[in-house]
Every structure is written in C-alpha cells, then in structure tokens.
Amino acid sequence: MPLATTIWLGIPFLLGLLVIGSCSAQRNLIDLFIEGAGERRWVALFLQAWVPITLFIGYAVLRVVLGSLQNLADSRLRARASQFIQSEVHKSAVQVPLARMDQADYYDRLQRAQLAAGTDLLGILQHIIDILRLLFELVGLLTFVWMSAPLVSGILAVVFMFSFLIRLESDLVKRRLNRELTRPGRESDYLRDMIIRPNTIRDMRLSGSMDYLIHKWSEGMKESLSMRMNANRSEIRRGILASSLQICGLFGGITWLVLSLKSGGISAGAVVVIIQAMRQAYAISSRMAFPIGKIYIQSMKIIDLVDFLQENKQACESESKKLKLKVPGSEGAVTFENVSYQYDGAEEAVLQQLSFTLKPGETVALVGENGAGKSTLVKLLLGLYRPTKGRITWDGVDLTELDPVLLRRRMSAAFQDFIRYETSLRDNIAFGLPDEILNETRLLEALRNGGAAELAVLVGGLDARVGQLSGGGRELSGGQWQRLAIARAALRDAQLLVLDEPTAAIDPQHETDLYQSLRDIAQGRTVLFVSHRLGWARFSDRILVLRDGVLAEEGSHDTLLAANGVYAAMFRTQAEWYREDNLLSTS
Numbered sequence: 001m002p003l004a005t006t007i008w009l010g011i012p013f014l015l016g017l018l019v020i021g022s023c024s025a026q027r028n029l030i031d032l033f034i035e036g037a038g039e040r041r042w043v044a045l046f047l048q049a050w051v052p053i054t055l056f057i058g059y060a061v062l063r064v065v066l067g068s069l070q071n072l073a074d075s076r077l078r079a080r081a082s083q084f085i086q087s088e089v090h091k092s093a094v095q096v097p098l099a100r101m102d103q104a105d106y107y108d109r110l111q112r113a114q115l116a117a118g119t120d121l122l123g124i125l126q127h128i129i130d131i132l133r134l135l136f137e138l139v140g141l142l143t144f145v146w147m148s149a150p151l152v153s154g155i156l157a158v159v160f161m162f163s164f165l166i167r168l169e170s171d172l173v174k175r176r177l178n179r180e181l182t183r184p185g186r187e188s189d190y191l192r193d194m195i196i197r198p199n200t201i202r203d204m205r206l207s208g209s210m211d212y213l214i215h216k217w218s219e220g221m222k223e224s225l226s227m228r229m230n231a232n233r234s235e236i237r238r239g240i241l242a243s244s245l246q247i248c249g250l251f252g253g254i255t256w257l258v259l260s261l262k263s264g265g266i267s268a269g270a271v272v273v274i275i276q277a278m279r280q281a282y283a284i285s286s287r288m289a290f291p292i293g294k295i296y297i298q299s300m301k302i303i304d305l306v307d308f309l310q311e312n313k314q315a316c317e318s319e320s321k322k323l324k325l326k327v328p329g330s331e332g333a334v335t336f337e338n339v340s341y342q343y344d345g346a347e348e349a350v351l352q353q354l355s356f357t358l359k360p361g362e363t364v365a366l367v368g369e370n371g372a373g374k375s376t377l378v379k380l381l382l383g384l385y386r387p388t389k390g391r392i393t394w395d396g397v398d399l400t401e402l403d404p405v406l407l408r409r410r411m412s413a414a415f416q417d418f419i420r421y422e423t424s425l426r427d428n429i430a431f432g433l434p435d436e437i438l439n440e441t442r443l444l445e446a447l448r449n450g451g452a453a454e455l456a457v458l459v460g461g462l463d464a465r466v467g468q469l470s471g472g473g474r475e476l477s478g479g480q481w482q483r484l485a486i487a488r489a490a491l492r493d494a495q496l497l498v499l500d501e502p503t504a505a506i507d508p509q510h511e512t513d514l515y516q517s518l519r520d521i522a523q524g525r526t527v528l529f530v531s532h533r534l535g536w537a538r539f540s541d542r543i544l545v546l547r548d549g550v551l552a553e554e555g556s557h558d559t560l561l562a563a564n565g566v567y568a569a570m571f572r573t574q575a576e577w578y579r580e581d582n583l584l585s586t587s
C-alpha cells in the first residue's frame with residue numbers, strides 16, 4: 001500500500017512544519033492590529049491584514065485536511081497489518097508439532113503472540129511518527145521563540161526536559177505494571193468465564209461451592225486493584241511535580257517577556273504568541289511521554305510475536321530438512337517397531353517397546369484401561385507425535401521419510417474429543433475434505449456413513465446452522481455431534497481410518513446403525529478403532545490389548561477369551577452387567 005504508507009508517514013512532518021508558518025502569521029496579525037487600531041483606519045488595516053489572515057486560516061484548514069487524510073490512511077494500514085499478523089500467527093500455530101503443544105510455556109507464548117495485534121506493529125511506527133511530529137512541533141515553537149526571545153527558549157527547553165522525564169518515568173512504571181498483571185488478569189478472566197458458564201453453574205450450585213469460586217475471583221481482583229491504585233498514586237505525585245516545574249518556568253518566562261515589552265525590546269504580538277507557544281510546548285511535554293511508554297510496551301509484544309513465529313519456523317524447517325518427502329504407498333500397512341513414547345517433562349514412557357502391524361484391509365480393535373496409552377498410540381499412528389524410541393512405517397517406509405501432506409491424505413480419524421464446528425451442517429462434513437468441491441450426494445452419503453442421515457432433515461438442510469453460537473442454529477446433542485465427526489472422517493476416502501471411542505456419546509440404536517455402516521466403510525481399508533465397549537471388539541479381525549503402555553495381548557476375540565488373560569477378564573466383567581439374572585439381583 002505505497003500511497004497510504006507515504007501519506008501516513010509524510011503528513012506528520014508537514015504538520016510539524018506548519019507550526020512555524022502559523023505562529024508567524026498570528027504574530028504579524030496581532031502586531032498589525034495593535035499598531036493600526038490606534039489610527040482607526042480600518043479599511044487600510046484590513047487591506048494589509050488579509051495576507052496574514054488568509055495564511056492563518058489556510059494553515060488551519062490545511063491542518064484539518066491533512067489530519068483527516070492521515071486518519072484515513074492510518075485505519076486502512078492498521079486493519080491490513082492486524083489481518084496480516086493474525087494470519088501469520090494462525091499459519092504458524094497450525095504447523096506446530098503436537099508434542100510442543102503439550103508444554104505449558106507454548107500457550108503463554110501463543111497468547112502473547114496473539115496479543116501482538118496489527119495495532120502494535122503499526123503502533124510502534126505510529127508512535128515514532130507521533131514523537132517526531134511532536135518534536136518537530138516543539139522545535140518549530142522553540143525556533144519561533146528563540147528568534148524573538150532567546151532566553152525564554154532556553155528556559156522552555158530546560159523545563160521541558162525535566163517535566164518530560166518525570167512524566168515518562170511515571171508512564172513506564174504504569175505500563176510495566178500492566179504487563180506484570182497479564183497473568184493474574186488471565187487467571188481472573190478464566191475464573192470469571194467459568195462462573196458464568198451454564199455447566200459450571202449447574203455443577204457448583206449442586207455442590208454449593210459457587211461462593212468459594214466468586215471469593216477466589218474477587219480476591220485476585222482486589223490484589224490487582226490495589227497494585228493499580230499504588231501506581232496511580234505515584235503517577236499523581238509525579239504529575240504534581242512536573243506541573244509545578246512548568247508553572248515556575250511559565251512564570252519566569254512571562255516575567256522576562258513583560259520586562260522586555262516594557263523596555264521595548266519585543267512587540268506585543270510576539271509576547272502573546274510566545275506565551276501561547278510556551279503553553280503548547282508544555283502540553284507537548286506531557287503528550288510525548290505517552291507514545292514513548294507505548295513504544296516500550298508494544299515493542300515487547302512484537303518481540304514476543306517474533307519469538308513465537310521464529311520458534312515455529314525453525315521447528316518446521318528442521319522437520320522438513322529431515323524429510324526425504326517420499327510418496328506414501330497405497331496399501332496402508334502400518335507397522336510399529338519397538339515404539340516407545342515419553343511426554344515432555346514426564347518421568348517415564350507412557351508407551352513401551354510396542355511392536356505390531358496393521359495389515360491392509362484389516363479391522364483392528366485397540367482396548368485397555370483408562371490411561372493405558374490408547375490415545376497416545378493413535379496420535380503416533382497418525383504421525384501427530386514422533387516416537388521417542390523405535391519407528392513407525394507405512395508400507396515399509398518410515399513415517400518421517402514420507403511427504404506429510406500426502407500421508408495425511410491417506411489417513412482419516414474421528415477423535416473421542418470430537419470438534420463441534422458451530423457453523424453450517426455442510427461445513428461440519430465438508431471440513432473433512434476442504435480442498436474439494438463436494439456435491440450434495442457425496443455429503444449426504446458421508447452423513448449416512450456416519451450414522452447421521454436423519455440430521456439433514458432434523459436441522460432443515462445442509463445449509464442450516466448448528467450449535468448455540470450461530471444465530472438461529474439448532475443445538476445438537478452430544479451423540480449427534482459425535483456422529484457428525486464420524487461422517488466427516490468417513491468423507492475422506494482414506495486407506496487408514498482411525499476411530500477413537502467412536503460411540504462414547506451414542507445411544508444403543510444409533511450405535512448399532514453406525515456399526516453396520518462402519519462395516520461397509522471398512523471394506524478395503526485398514527481400520528483401527530479404540531473402544532471401551534468390548535462388544536465392538538468382538539467383531540474385529542484382531543484385538544490389541546494395551547496395559548500400562550505395554551502390548552499385553554494380541555489376537556482374535558475367541559483366541560483371547562480362550563487364553564483367559566486381561567481381555568477375557570475385561571470382557572467378562574462387562575458382560576456380567578448385561579446378564580439378566582445379574583440385572584435382577586442388582587435391582
């Protein structure tokens with residue numbers, strides 16, 4: 001945007017320069033009237049005065065026009081810069097390795113990078129320009145004063161320096177405090193948001209702990225408030241000191257001007273305009289501290305932003321350097337070879353020495369107790385995490401050597417913590433294949449495959465909005481959202497389909513329907529599903545049983561039952577619940 005940038009950068013300097021012209025015109029005008037008023041030759045006086053009057057009015061109009069032009073350029077550039085920065089942050093954030101997201105400091109960095117909006121990037125430039133403009137204005141004023149009364153300009157310069165430094169210090173103290181309060185502020189925002197969330201209210205009302213939460217929130221607020229009050233008090237003290245200095249300077253300057261006027265060393269017009277110039281210069285001293293303080297805090301935010309973008313760029317570059325970018329095979333055989341995984345900061349590995357193969361076209365169930373490591377295994381399988389030891393291959397080639405974009409096209413997954421896209425029903429399915437233009441038949445087929453065919457009618461068509469956030473949208477039940485997530489996964493015609501707890505929120509009737517359609521989708525694909533409902537596992541080709549991160553058992557349902565091990569025990573415990581005599585005795 002070269003034109004907008006030139007206007008934006010150039011105008012402040014012009015505005016600064018206009019000050020000298022405007023002051024000279026004012027002085028000439030006042031002198032002319034003071035001299036001419038005694039003779040009362042008004043027509044002649046006016047004929048002499050029209051030039052300075054025109055100049056004075058012209059400068060004033062020009063200031064207004066230039067100011068408006070600058071505002072216009074400013075808002076355009078600001079909006080573009082904000083959009084640019086936010087999209088860079090988003091682009092960078094979506095490429096971050098998932099393992100990095102397990103570290104708490106990543107979120108601090110992300111939050112700080114998000115806070116660095118275009119306002120900050122442009123703000124730094126803007127404030128530099130503001131400072132330059134104020135400096136130009138000040139130099140213009142001082143030059144004008146110096147031309148008429150050099151001593152007064154000296155007083156002005158000294159007083160200006162001191163009062164400016166006092167105000168700057170107080171501004172910086174306040175801004176540093178704002179930064180220090182970012183984390184407590186985030187915590188109190190979190191508590192505030194939690195307090196007003198319907199499900200928290202429900203939970204807290206039942207347990208009677210609402211007052212405790214409100215008390216915790218208000219304690220945090222009180223502490224921040226008291227720190228702010230201290231900063232305000234010190235700001236007021238410094239403000240009084242700076243103003244006293246200015247008043248003394250103004251008084252000294254005026255005394256000197258009156259004495260000079262009396263001795264005839266200076267004109268009345270010059271006195272009036274110098275006094276006005278002094279007042280303006282003092283106002284500048286307080287206005288200048290503000291942009292400098294702002295630059296200080298905004299540059300910190302920009303440093304945070306650059307750190308974030310730089311870190312992610314390096315992570316992505318080092319990833320891509322390692323990759324030889326081979327094209328993944330089309331069979332879809334996945335092999336784990338002595339794979340272990342340890343979370344960053346964890347004391348021991350959550351998966352240890354896993355070795356198994358998912359053969360092409362095979363449907364495998366992964367079962368195990370809570371915390372056994374099933375979801376972690378799924379993330380490794382999908383290439384979202386890298387094994388800390390061992391390797392995972394796709395059709396015999398290490399995942400790290402394959403083109404990640406092509407590899408992801410061969411995979412599809414629905415996670416247990418499925419996402420609710422509160423937009424249209426169409427988006428909720430089409431997000432599975434964002435690069436393709438999908439016709440209605442294909443979307444409806446995906447809905448059917450996800451066991452959610454009735455949703456299109458229920459919500460009023462594919463373009464109807466779903467969720468509470470979207471105005472007029474219909475909220476869906478947990479199970480309906482989950483079936484939409486499965487439809488999204490089913491839309492991708494992928495070799496490997498991973499379903500992590502696909503039926504956790506689904507009622508028995510829909511679960512049966514879904515099971516039927518998944519059997520159809522599974523034809524010719526490698527499918528891994530994770531489920532605590534062992535009834536599902538029963539119909540898979542093979543079952544992998546994880547226990548404390550180790551592959552405890554492997555085999556078909558019948559083999560594992562016959563082995564009478566971990567799986568058999570789990571299966572019998574669950575089956576117990578459905579035995580009629582057991583149900584009767586429980587009731």
Ligand SMILES: Nc1ncnc2c1ncn2[C@@H]1O[C@H](COP(=O)(O)OP(=O)(O)OP(=O)(O)O)[C@@H](O)[C@H]1O
Nearest residue numbers: 102343346350368369370371372373374375376377
């Ligand atoms: N991001 C993480 N950072 C550190 N530890 C984690 C992280 N995610 C999971 N864990 C730990 O890894 C272990 C395995 O977790 P995982 O989620 O893989 O288990 P799971 O078998 O899927 O459990 P569930 O049946 O409850 O879903 C757990 O002990 C858990 O505390």
